Amino acid sequence: MDFTSDYQYSSDYNYSDTGNFTPLDEPLFTPKSTSSQDVLSVSLLVVSVIIFLLGFFGNALVIWISGFKMKKTVNTTWYLSLAISDFVFCASLPLNIAYMAKEEWLFGRFMCKLTSFVMFLNMFSSIFLLVVISVDRCISVMFPVWAQNQRTIKKASIVVVLSWSLAVVLSIPSLIFREVGSHLGRTTCFNSYTLHQYSHAIVAVSRLLAGFVVPFIVIIVCYSVIILRLRTSRMTKSSKPFKVMTALVVTFFICWLPYHVFILLDLNHQKYNNDILNIGLKVGTSMAAANSFLNPVLYVFMGNDFKQKFKSSVFSRMENAMGEEGRSSRYITRTSSIDTRASTHI
Structure with a gap:
């Protein structure tokens, strides 16, 4: 998720081909922030710090246990890779927390591009791994004998590498469009979609489809099949699996839907109130970031x-x-x- 832009929403985008693009991360005349805006900014800053602490140490604990204390299996391979993805994301959060607090980017052009790349790498890799876990569980329930014979650590490792490779490819736009600019004496890290008229739309829609719609459909289908299978068999005598599966799907939906909705609205930001988009993008990115520390709880600790x-x-x-x-x-x-x-x- 693109914190360093979403937390500084304004008219960052100029689609003209005149070459007169001026990077502005705020309007020319900035009104004084209201007390409610100040409260929101401080609240989101505190939330980000909490997400960093819980996500960093929570995922570090998962890496320690699943990587060094547990026998290496297909399941621990999924969980370890998922924890590494969330850990790397949480490790980069202090830079964005500093950006939020100082309202100025202090880490240069390279880190501006790299932090955005790492964030989207986490978004895609973690979501792809959640899909893999869902499909793996579905196969294990539907075809237990086949799964017992075919599920190997080597094959799981190959799937993990493929998932990360696809995540890297889909995160490359951050390296292309992320830039650093100066306005009113402040250095900002922003998106500059001037390469093509539809660059912004292409990136936003591709992230929506690959990072939310398709994975969510796959997860829903997998868990629906699992629930139906369990209900028609004697594979479980407890209602806990149903509750956990419901929690997984609902959490995924709640964490990511607001972010993608406001990213789509941002495509036509001229038609909407800037304050509403600003608040929506801030809250949406915070909710999406919360998924990085909820994953250890929902997918591992249970x-x-x-x-x-x-x-x-x-x-x-x-x-x-x-x-x-x-x-x-x-x-x-x-x-x-x-x-x-x-x-x-x-």
Whole structure:
């Protein structure tokens, strides 16, 4: 998500071919910000800091457990890659938080392009991985025997590489259109869609389709098939899987829909009130960013074997620190035997 533009919304775009483009990240005459706008800006700044802290340390914990504490499986491969994607995004958030606080870009043209690229790389890679997880679960439920024989770590790694490669390709527009300019003594990082008359529309629509519409349809179809399958079989005696699957779909929808709606409205920003678009883009990008710390909760911490490994790792360290080596050894042995039988499926 393009924080450094969305948080500084104004008429950034000049589609004329006259070559007289002037990068403005604010109107020539800027009205004084109202108290409500100040409250919104401060609130979103605080939210961004919270997202950074929860996302950074939450995903770091997921990487530590799934990468070093758990046996390498297809499921841990999905979760590890998803956590790395969200971790990289959260690691870049301090630059944008500083931009929001100072209202000036202080990190140069290269970092302006790179941070935007990293953000969209996270957006596409995480969404593609969520789709992969959904399809994988659907196949495991519909064709359990085939899945048991064909699901290998090597094939999962190949799928992850392909997902990241496609995400890189779709993130390249950030490297092309992101620029740094100066206005009224302030340096800003903005989008300059002057390469072609329809550059802005092409980028926005492609991001909408590849980053929301198509993935959302696939996820909905997969989880609908899973729910129907589980309801017509004896594969589950609990309603928890249905609740978790519903939470996954609803969270994905809520986090990303506002962002894409206001990005589409921004294509014809002349027809809408700038203040409304400004607020919508700010709130939309914050909600989309929140997905980076919700992923560990919804996709990992609800997995039974991850919770077991988390508890056993934390408790064993506490017990070792207090000198209770005997009980720690017995606890680790017991939980290890449970982990070998458990699966990461919700």
